[in-house]
Amino acid sequence: MQLDEGSRNPIRVVVVSEEILERLRPFPSLLRRANVRFLLAYSGSEALTLAGASDPALLLLDYALPVLRADEVCRELKASPKLSGIPVVIVGPAFPPEFELSCRKAGCAAYLPTPVEISALAPLLARLLGLPNREESRLPVLLSVTYGMVISQSLGRSRDLSLAGIQVRSLTRFQKGFCVNLRFSLGEEAPVTALGEIVRVMPTEEGDYDVGIRFVGLPAETRTRL
Structure with missing residues (x-):
C-alpha cells in the first residue's frame, strides 16, 4: 500500500x-x-x-x-x-x-x-x-442568524457535507438568501466554524425543513478538515 x-x-x-x-x-x-x-x-x-x-x-x-x-x-x-x-x-x-x-x-x-x-x-x-x-449519521449543527441587533440560534442536524456546503434538517424555517454562522463537530477537539448562505429551504413530510447552505469564504484550514 x-x-x-x-x-x-x-x-x-x-x-x-x-x-x-x-x-x-x-x-x-x-x-x-x-x-x-x-x-x-x-x-x-x-x-x-x-x-x-x-x-x-x-x-x-x-x-x-x-x-x-x-x-x-x-x-x-x-x-x-x-x-x-x-x-x-x-x-x-x-x-x-x-x-x-x-x-x-x-x-x-x-x-x-x-x-x-x-x-x-x-x-x-x-x-x-x-x-x-459521516453520511451514515446526522451530526448536530448550530446555526446562528443575526437580525439587526438580535441573534437567533437554532440547532439542526446534517448528514450531507462537502466542500461546497452542507444540508441541514431544522425545525426553523430560515429565509433563502440569509447568511448564517455554522458550528459543528467532526470528532476532533475543536469544532468547525464556517460562514454560509442559505440557498434552499424545502419543507419535509415530517414538518421540519431541509436547509441547503453554501459555504462562503471557507478558510484553507477548514477545507482541510472537511
Missing part, C-alpha cells in the same frame, strides 16, 4: 468503471478521507490488468463491461492466490436475478442493482475501505 507524501493516510487505489466514478464525484469529502486514487477500467480485461499491476484496495465495476463481464473478472480474480483478497463491488441490472446470482457465486463483496443511489454506494465504499462514514 502506498503512502501519500505529507500525509499519514495510505493511498487507496480503486479500479473503477467510468459510470460509477461519475456517481461518486458529488461526494468529494468521502473520497478525500479515503485518500483514493482511481484507475479507470474501460473493459473487464483492463480491470484485471490494473488489479494485477496496482494492488488495489477495491474494484468497483459495471456488470456489462466489454470483453469480460464483471462476474467473469471477479471469478478470475478469486482464482488468483495473489488477487483473491481484493473485494469486488458490481453494479448491474436488478432483472433478471441470474445476473446478481452469477456475481455472488463468483465471490463479489456486494451487488448493487441499477439505478444505484449514492446513498447506498457511499456507505458501502466507506465500510470496505475501513473509513468512518
Whole structure:
C-alpha cells in the first residue's frame, strides 16, 4: 500500500468503471478521507490488468463491461492466490436475478442493482475501505442568524457535507438568501466554524425543513478538515 507524501493516510487505489466514478464525484469529502486514487477500467480485461499491476484496495465495476463481464473478472480474480483478497463491488441490472446470482457465486463483496443511489454506494465504499462514514449519521449543527441587533440560534442536524456546503434538517424555517454562522463537530477537539448562505429551504413530510447552505469564504484550514 502506498503512502501519500505529507500525509499519514495510505493511498487507496480503486479500479473503477467510468459510470460509477461519475456517481461518486458529488461526494468529494468521502473520497478525500479515503485518500483514493482511481484507475479507470474501460473493459473487464483492463480491470484485471490494473488489479494485477496496482494492488488495489477495491474494484468497483459495471456488470456489462466489454470483453469480460464483471462476474467473469471477479471469478478470475478469486482464482488468483495473489488477487483473491481484493473485494469486488458490481453494479448491474436488478432483472433478471441470474445476473446478481452469477456475481455472488463468483465471490463479489456486494451487488448493487441499477439505478444505484449514492446513498447506498457511499456507505458501502466507506465500510470496505475501513473509513468512518459521516453520511451514515446526522451530526448536530448550530446555526446562528443575526437580525439587526438580535441573534437567533437554532440547532439542526446534517448528514450531507462537502466542500461546497452542507444540508441541514431544522425545525426553523430560515429565509433563502440569509447568511448564517455554522458550528459543528467532526470528532476532533475543536469544532468547525464556517460562514454560509442559505440557498434552499424545502419543507419535509415530517414538518421540519431541509436547509441547503453554501459555504462562503471557507478558510484553507477548514477545507482541510472537511
